[in-house]
Amino acid sequence: MNCELVERDLDAYLDRELDAESSTAVREHVSNCAACGRQIAQREALGKLVRGAPYYAAPNRLRARALGQSTRSSSGRRVVTWAAAAVLVLSVGAGMSLLRTASTPQATIVDEVVSNHVRSLMVDHLFDVQSTDRHTVKPWFLGKLDFSPPVADLSAVGFPLLGGRVDYLRGQPVAALVYQRQKHTINVFVSPERDDVSASGVTRAIRGFNVRHWVDEGMSFWAVSDLNETELIQFCRALETS
Amino acid sequence: MPVRVFEETVLPHLDAAFNYARWLTRNDSEAEDVVQEACVRAMRFYSSLRDDDARAWLFAIVRNTWYSRVSRRANLAEAASLNDAQDEWPDHALDPEEQLLQQHTVAIVRAALEQLPVDFREVIVLREIEGLSYKEIAAVVRVPIGTVMSRLARARERLLTVLKLQAPMETLR
Numbered sequence: 001m002n003c004e005l006v007e008r009d010l011d012a013y014l015d016r017e018l019d020a021e022s023s024t025a026v027r028e029h030v031s032n033c034a035a036c037g038r039q040i041a042q043r044e045a046l047g048k049l050v051r052g053a054p055y056y057a058a059p060n061r062l063r064a065r066a067l068g069q070s071t072r073s074s075s076g077r078r079v080v081t082w083a084a085a086a087v088l089v090l091s092v093g094a095g096m097s098l099l100r101t102a103s104t105p106q107a108t109i110v111d112e113v114v115s116n117h118v119r120s121l122m123v124d125h126l127f128d129v130q131s132t133d134r135h136t137v138k139p140w141f142l143g144k145l146d147f148s149p150p151v152a153d154l155s156a157v158g159f160p161l162l163g164g165r166v167d168y169l170r171g172q173p174v175a176a177l178v179y180q181r182q183k184h185t186i187n188v189f190v191s192p193e194r195d196d197v198s199a200s201g202v203t204r205a206i207r208g209f210n211v212r213h214w215v216d217e218g219m220s221f222w223a224v225s226d227l228n229e230t231e232l233i234q235f236c237r238a239l240e241t242s
Numbered sequence: 243m244p245v246r247v248f249e250e251t252v253l254p255h256l257d258a259a260f261n262y263a264r265w266l267t268r269n270d271s272e273a274e275d276v277v278q279e280a281c282v283r284a285m286r287f288y289s290s291l292r293d294d295d296a297r298a299w300l301f302a303i304v305r306n307t308w309y310s311r312v313s314r315r316a317n318l319a320e321a322a323s324l325n326d327a328q329d330e331w332p333d334h335a336l337d338p339e340e341q342l343l344q345q346h347t348v349a350i351v352r353a354a355l356e357q358l359p360v361d362f363r364e365v366i367v368l369r370e371i372e373g374l375s376y377k378e379i380a381a382v383v384r385v386p387i388g389t390v391m392s393r394l395a396r397a398r399e400r401l402l403t404v405l406k407l408q409a410p411m412e413t414l415r
Contacts, residue, residue, distance in 0.1 A: 011395045015369065017376050046401055050370040053351045058260035062274050066256060066281045067249075208249050 001025040006036045014043055064122035067207055068115070109170060109222075110213075114206050116167050116176070117187045117224040126178050126185065127163035137164045141175055149175035149190040150219065152242035159186070159235050169222070179235065186225040186235060193220040203229050212236050251296040252284050258297055258372055259304050265367040266308050268356050280307040298374065301382040305364070354404045362397035369394055 006029050012018045013026045030036050120126050129140040134151040141149060144166055153161060159179045167176040167189060174191040193215050203212045210232045212223045223236050259280060263273040280303045291299050355363055361383075368374045368382060380387045 011398065012376075012391055015376065015394070017391075042402055043398060046398060046405070047370055049347065049351050049405065050355065050366060050401070052348060053355055053371060054348065055257075055371060056261045056264035056270075056273070058256040058277065059270075059274065062260065062277060063253070063256055065278055066253065208253070 001029045003029075003033060003036055006030065006033070007039070010036075010039060010043065014040065014047065061122060064118050068118050068122065110204055110206060110211050112169055113187075113189060113211055113222045113224050114209050116169065116189065117185075117209060118207075120165075120167070120176070120178075120187060121185060126165065128165035130163035132161050132163075134161060137161060137177070140164065141166070145173055145175055147175075147192050147219075149177065150242075151177060152239055154179060154235070154238050154242065157234075157238050159238060181225070181227050181231060181235065184225055184227040184231075186223060186227060186232070188239070189222040189224075191220050193218055203233060205229070214240065216240055247288065248281075248285060251291065252281060252300060255297045255300050259300050261371065262301055262364070262367060263304050263308065265355070265363060265371075266305070266360060276304060276308045276311060279311070280304045283307060295378065297372075298378045298382050301368065301372075301374075302384075305382060350405065354401055357404070358397060358400060362393055362400065365390060365393045366397045366401070 006013075006026055009018055009022060009026055013023060016023075018026065030040055129137055131137050132153075132155065134153050138148065138151040141164065149164075151161065151164070155161065159181055162178040162180050162185075164175060164177045166173050167187075168174065169189055169191060172191060172194070174189045177188045177190065179186040179188065203210055205211075209224055209226055210229050212232055214221050214236065221236075221239070223232060223239070225232055225235075227235070256277070259277050260273055263276040263280070264270065267273045267276060280300070283303050283306075284300060287303065355366065358366065364383065365379055368379045369376075374382070376387045376390045379390045383390065385393075
């Protein structure tokens with residue numbers, strides 16, 4: 001192989017796109033030709049430099065928007081899924097009353113919980129009151145809600161409180177409490193339990209988020225996060241027993 | 243596209259899509275808009291995803307999205323560089339002052355990449371930063387493999403000149 005041919009194949013050689021035979025031929029030529037060897041070295045150095053160029057990762061805002069948009073365009077389909085799930089529950093022996101409760105209201109509220117969570121991250125509106133002190137956060141809700149949500153300090157078990165805000169679920173104002181696990185944000189929506197629709201203690205995965213619901217002392221809790229299921233359950237237990 | 247499929251095929255490549263869009267547009271907010279619109283298109287054109295290579299498929303959508311935005315806005319300067327990128331580049335290295343200002347190597351490399359015409363910039367980014375094969379790049383950019391190869395070669399020649407890598411090799415090793 002001569003220099004001219006090597007020069008033609010230089011990039012393909014370095015990009016490992018040459019067939020084995022040509023590749024060997026180039027390697028042999030280069031080991032005996034200083035000029036071509038220099039060309040190779042230059043390109044290798046260039047490759048190293050370019051691979052060190054900035055890698056632009058997608059901002060969280062964009063990720064949240066992409067998620068939100070995937071949800072909007074297919075929410076109809078999910079209602080069907082939930083309805084199918086409800087039928088399944090029914091068929092394994094739950095009472096007739098489940099059909100009424102589990103078909104749409106449950107599906108839409110889980111959806112709403114996730115949407116609220118996504119929106120809070122998307123518009124950077126996580127808090128109206130930002131404090132790790134529950135004695136600051138709890139009184140903040142006074143006069144804004146007609147109930148007083150329980151606010152816990154779970155920093156000892158690795159879920160520090162970040163703050164709270166007022167949000168809406170099923171058209172009603174609810175307390176949204178924000179906790180954190182490392183880089184994961186957890187939203188907990190708290191309101192007085194107004195109806196008997198409850199699938200307490202079940203974790204659901206929707207759009208990459210885990211959602212868990214439970215009722216405690218007349219209060220309804222919805223916890224939602226991108227945290228894995230195990231840690232979310234751990235969090236919920238900690239909150240329930242606080 | 244069902245949500246689950248979107249989450250499994252598109253979202254894992256959101257960083258790559260944004261990186262590619264950012265290099266195409268050279269602008270954060272423009273790149274965000276492009277990728278967001280590309281996601282909408284990905285949902286709609288989901289049936290065009292034939293093989294398993296969702297990443298290259300998404301790159302192609304990002305690229306088309308950007309092109310149509312550019313032409314929609316009649317961004318003449320950029321559009322011109324798309325059409326005849328081959329011959330219109332300014333044949334000069336970063337000037338010495340600029341080099342002094344940008345002591346940081348990364349900044350120099352970034353500037354050198356950004357000043358490449360987009361046809362060359364994108365093959366370099368897809369090859370070196372995203373690690374796509376010639377075949378994948380050809381599919382994204384919709385040109386023959388031979389063209390991918392020649393664009394890469396010319397882009398590298400160009401970068402070598404701009405970055406003055408023909409300087410004594412000891413400094414590079």
